Amino acid sequence: MIITIDGPAGSGKSTAARKLAAKLGIAYLDTGAMYRAIAFAALQKGVSLKDEDAILAVAEQSSIEVDCGPTHTRVMLNGHDVSEAIRTMAVNQATNFVARIPRIRQMLVEKQREIGRRLGSLVTEGRDQGSVVFPNADLKFFLDASLEKRALRRYQELTADGEEAPYEMILENLRERDGNDRKQWAPLLEPATAVHIDTTQMTIHEVVERLLDCVSRKNLAK
Ligand code: DC
16 A cells, blocks of 8 residues: 655654544655755765755765654664764755655666565655556555645744754745745646645644544545
8 A cells, every 4th residue: 555645845754644644554655855865975975065966976876765654754864873964954956956866866766666665664754756656556645735824834843853943934944845845847736636734734643533534535544
């Protein structure tokens, strides 16, 4: 069983995907973490973010391993666990440059499909999971929310992790990422068959209940 959850930054898809996977007892894959790991490697190597060939070279020379469980995705970069280190604002910004490089997307799409084949059952979350990576998924969701609500969620996440990040800066960063999501190379696509959920006024509990309801109506739950 493959369930895809796509949506813009801060739509609540990561938390929802993790909780849904835990309820169903199947693996959870955070595909944004894979793009972030390459951005983190590029920052570590000090390559220019405008130099696509240099970023690609870093990606090709790096070993990225993903360990997916029902409650976590842990990312190992060259044998080191970078799951927490990839969550900073600096990595957020660098990832915008990485995610637009077609050959990097191709590499990661292949890796994601391979994980899907190996595990068989998966809740996978990102921008292109239902549209490009798993077009034959059993169930597809698209989560959305207002820009202000998404910025507030990111602000609460970052400050809970102890990072200093002014709300206004996060709002601007999200506005910029929304702009990127509408560009020609943008990965964010809503599949025609996806269940669309606007989470602006919903608690995470309500979102997960809604997802579970759709899963049981499709008779997918074990
Ligand atoms: O969901 P996130 O914020 O962790 O994603 C980090 C970045 O990676 C963001 O710029 C969008 C990009 N991304 C992507 O292009 N395709 C995906 N499947 C997942 C994330």
